[in-house]
Amino acid sequence: MSDYRRIIADGLWTNNQALVALLGLCPLLAVSSTLVNGLGLGLATTSVLVASNVTVSFIRNWVRQEVRLPVFVLVIASFVTAVELAMNAWFHDLYKILGIFIPLIVTNCTIVGRAEAFASRNPVPAAALDGLAMGLGFTLVLMVLGGLRELVGQGTLLSGLHLMFGENLRDFSFSLGSDYHGLILAILPPGAFFGLGLLIALKYVIDRKIEQRAARRNTETEAPSGTAAPAAEG
Amino acid sequence: MKFPVHTSPYGRLPNSVTRVMAEVLLALVPGVVALVWYFGWGVVINIAIAGITAVAAEAVILRLRRRPVGRTLADLSALVTAVLLAIALPPLLPWWLTVLGTLFAIVFVKHLYGGLGYNPFNPAMAAYVLLLISFPVAMTRWLPPEMLTDVHLTFLQTLQAIFTGQLPGALTWDAVTSATPLDEMRTQLEFNRTISEIRQSPLWGDFGARGWEWVGNWFGLGGLFLLWRRVIGWQIPVAMLAGLLVTSGIFWLFDPESIPFPGFHLFSGGTILGAFFIATDPVTASTTPKGRLVYGFLIGVIVFIIRTWGGYPDAVAFAVLLMNMAAPTIDYYTRPRVFGERENGDG
Numbered sequence: 392m393s394d395y396r397r398i399i400a401d402g403l404w405t406n407n408q409a410l411v412a413l414l415g416l417c418p419l420l421a422v423s424s425t426l427v428n429g430l431g432l433g434l435a436t437t438s439v440l441v442a443s444n445v446t447v448s449f450i451r452n453w454v455r456q457e458v459r460l461p462v463f464v465l466v467i468a469s470f471v472t473a474v475e476l477a478m479n480a481w482f483h484d485l486y487k488i489l490g491i492f493i494p495l496i497v498t499n500c501t502i503v504g505r506a507e508a509f510a511s512r513n514p515v516p517a518a519a520l521d522g523l524a525m526g527l528g529f530t531l532v533l534m535v536l537g538g539l540r541e542l543v544g545q546g547t548l549l550s551g552l553h554l555m556f557g558e559n560l561r562d563f564s565f566s567l568g569s570d571y572h573g574l575i576l577a578i579l580p581p582g583a584f585f586g587l588g589l590l591i592a593l594k595y596v597i598d599r600k601i602e603q604r605a606a607r608r609n610t611e612t613e614a615p616s617g618t619a620a621p622a623a624e625g
Numbered sequence: 626m627k628f629p630v631h632t633s634p635y636g637r638l639p640n641s642v643t644r645v646m647a648e649v650l651l652a653l654v655p656g657v658v659a660l661v662w663y664f665g666w667g668v669v670i671n672i673a674i675a676g677i678t679a680v681a682a683e684a685v686i687l688r689l690r691r692r693p694v695g696r697t698l699a700d701l702s703a704l705v706t707a708v709l710l711a712i713a714l715p716p717l718l719p720w721w722l723t724v725l726g727t728l729f730a731i732v733f734v735k736h737l738y739g740g741l742g743y744n745p746f747n748p749a750m751a752a753y754v755l756l757l758i759s760f761p762v763a764m765t766r767w768l769p770p771e772m773l774t775d776v777h778l779t780f781l782q783t784l785q786a787i788f789t790g791q792l793p794g795a796l797t798w799d800a801v802t803s804a805t806p807l808d809e810m811r812t813q814l815e816f817n818r819t820i821s822e823i824r825q826s827p828l829w830g831d832f833g834a835r836g837w838e839w840v841g842n843w844f845g846l847g848g849l850f851l852l853w854r855r856v857i858g859w860q861i862p863v864a865m866l867a868g869l870l871v872t873s874g875i876f877w878l879f880d881p882e883s884i885p886f887p888g889f890h891l892f893s894g895g896t897i898l899g900a901f902f903i904a905t906d907p908v909t910a911s912t913t914p915k916g917r918l919v920y921g922f923l924i925g926v927i928v929f930i931i932r933t934w935g936g937y938p939d940a941v942a943f944a945v946l947l948m949n950m951a952a953p954t955i956d957y958y959t960r961p962r963v964f965g966e967r968e969n970g971d972g
Contacts, residue, residue: 574725575759585733 395520402524409532409587410594414500418492419533420583424544427551429537431485432492433530435474437523440502442470444522447510454511463506464497471497485554501529536586542567544577642741646701648856649902652847653708656898659843660712663770663836666783667716672708674720674787678727679707686736702741706730709749709902713895713942714756715767717786717802722760726752746949747909750942757937766802770836773827776801806834807894807938810885819882833892841897848901857905860917861924865900866891868925876933890929899924899941909949916952916959924948 408414415436422432446466454462475493478486486493496502505525510518542548546567576582660668683703687694707727714723730752738744757764771777778786778801782793792801804812806828813823823829832838851857873887890896895903904910904924911920924944931940 572760576755579758588737 429533437526441522448518546571656844675707838892864921868922894939
């Protein structure tokens with residue numbers, strides 16, 4: 392059980408593909424101009440990641456070492472094509488906005504990275520969970536970065552929600568008011584780099600705080616009870 | 626008998642970051658006075674806003690980074706950044722844009738990269754580009770020089786315009802502000818007018834635009850002072866001006882009616898200020914003598930390219946930032962030969 396727990400923690404935080412592994416930066420930086428764009432591309436990536444991880448894990452015992460990469464790419468490319476066609480059919484407006492970046496999911500290093508590093512060495516359930524966790528971790532970063540850039544750059548949040556969830560959510564967006572003209576740089580590519588840099592820094596700060604707190608708790612609990620080191624659950 | 630033996634260096638100059646920065650500030654004075662003379666009090670107010678913001682931001686971030694606050698503040702480098710940014714800004718720019726730009730320069734461009742001496746990009750120019758890209762309307766609202774306008778704002782009126790956006794009486798922004806000469810030249814050229822037609826306008830002086838060319842001269846004087854004091858080397862300013870003159874000269878010879886003559890480029894926009902004060906930033910520029918020649922020359926070439934075919938009227942900031950990126954590579958290929966080392970190969 393703790394194994395699955397670690398997979399989830401890895402994907403969402405400890406080994407987050409965007410913030411720690413710094414993989415898949417091309418779509419991450421290019422598409423995160425609004426929160427909804429980020430969510431759309433994140434979910435598309437997640438579905439490809441889960442599907443490819445499961446498939447690669449299924450066939451891991453039949454694929455020879457020498458040809459594994461072409462096989463992975465073939466698997467990933469087929470799923471990306473499927474996702475692209477599905478988005479064209481059901482989320483056509485979002486599909487038009489994300490444009491080239493949906494087919495480009497195939498080049499996202501995260502996907503082939505997880506196939507190589509995890510799915511080809513682990514059983515199917517673990518691989519599926521890994522794909523889901525990694526994908527969601529990537530999606531979260533995309534959403535936070537997209538939200539940040541959208542808020543600073545054009546003074547809105549959740550604009551374009553109707554692209555994903557239907558017309559009745561068209562007006563469900565937060566705005567800083569028409570007086571705010573926005574820092575256009577945040578929408579432009581440099582804004583994405585600054586935003587990502589700040590998010591990575593924030594993650595380090597949080598990690599260090601957690602570490603310090605854990606160390607303090609350790610010394611506190613050790614002092615009175617002596618030898619009873621707290622048995623970590625996870 | 627015992628003779629004391631000293632090691633080199635034997636001659637010592639009182640040389641410190643503080644002295645260099647103080648002399649840069651001193652050298653900027655004539656140019657700033659000229660700016661105030663031609664464009665009003667806004668320049669002084671901008672310098673004050675930027676200066677206060679820069680020092681405050683530097684103090685806060687030094688404290689956050691647990692560095693000695695007092696000693697680092699005393700090196701005046703934050704102040705130089707603030708002044709260089711402020712004199713590049715339009716005189717009536719809303720105060721919060723000046724504050725935003727200065728914060729970006731000090732916090733993001735300087736300290737997030739490690740502080741003075743570690744920043745790969747010129748802080749003042751990066752902040753200028755941030756503002757220019759993000760707030761194009763406010764950043765192109767320059768004032769006409771004093772001899773070309775009937776509107777002369779007093780100190781208090783300028784203060785009011787900067788802090789509240791209110792102009793006195795029935796004045797509108799369009800009546801007070803005008804495009805910069807480089808902007809004007811570009812717009813007119815787009816209407817397919819020839820240079821000689823365009824230069825009929827009273828806007829133009831002997832070389833560049835009236836007012837502007839004299840601001841350039843006074844900054845040039847400050848630059849000569851820096852050269853004399855050995856604060857900057859001759860390589861970068863000379864190479865940058867040569868790069869601009871040679872490139873524009875070649876194109877001007879071929880097409881004198883749609884490419885402004887070299888003297889115009891020299892005395893327009895931020896050329897002189899850029900050549901002496903901005904491109905020569907010791908942290909972000911190339912450091913080898915030969916490298917400085919290459920670095921400066923390419924800045925001049927890029928300035929001409931962007932001014933002539935690019936999307937923005939002036940280009941000193943963009944050119945300096947682009948070459949900042951190239952500086953480490955230039956340094957790598959122009960390392961001077963160590964005395965005793967053979968010409969090629971490492972012996």
